[in-house]
Amino acid sequence: MDTVRVAVVQAASVMMDQEASVEKACRLLEEAGRQGAELIVFPEAFLSGYPRGLSFGTVVGHRSPEGRKDFGRYWRSAVSVPGPAIDRLSEAIVRVQAYVVMGIVERADHGGQGTLYGTMLYFGPDGTLLGRHRKLKPTGSERLIWGEADGSTLIVIDTPFGRVGGLICWENYMPLARAAMYDKGVTIYIAPTADARDTWQATLQHIACEGRCFVLACNQYVTKDTYPQDLAGYHELDAWPDEMCRGGSAILGPLGDYIAGPLYHQEGILYADLDLRQIEEARYDFDVTGHYARPDVFTLVVDERPLKNVSIP
Structure with missing residues (x-):
């Protein structure tokens, strides 16, 4: 394939409501499918919410009893893999016939039950779950609600239009994690985030230039009215503006140029027809794991084993 039509969805979750968030995801999938998208990307933690502003x-x-109740509600809205939410999503993907990358809050249902992970799921156009990446390093207060992953989910997915893979939010500030992804041959790099600052755009451009890859960057657009008002900690949002996350989703080419976006201050879907021949053209003078590598000087060892607390022979 020389070209592929991609879609980046900028929208808010229905906070802590799994069923409503899945329903919204299915609607947005079908909207993007009607526009001919062959690869559709959703934001970080779209199912079922990035709890910005909550402690x-x-x-x-100290942890308060009220806070534990809010966390319990958040945990119950998270997604089991496999599970009913994944089944509904797969059914919608079959109708759309596209590759899909979906950001979820994943609930560990065995081996550490109770732990949540920030996770990115990859689906094929037949609805099959092709793989998942769990966030290696939750940032700041995310560490209170999400666990750390091992290296076993550092993956790329082979598609007819290239190798698709990526990292979540501030994982993209980890140089060695980026190096591992580049070495896997990623050509379409997925970068979902919750960061809406101007400096994040500089990061996206750097990744595109460094990896000589297309970058599909996805954020939510969030306002206070997407939160349930009966949360015990809802008053904590008083210090926040009504627009809690302005977005900033974008599609970039392998020389760091913007193809679409960044999109701010609204929900929406960005579309682009990517000319895949630009990958080789961009790598003519810089190939980060090829002629610009120096394995005689620098080496990176990545442990991709799934790690467990208990090993039973």
């Missing part, structure tokens, strides 16, 4: 009753040395 879950935590300060150093």
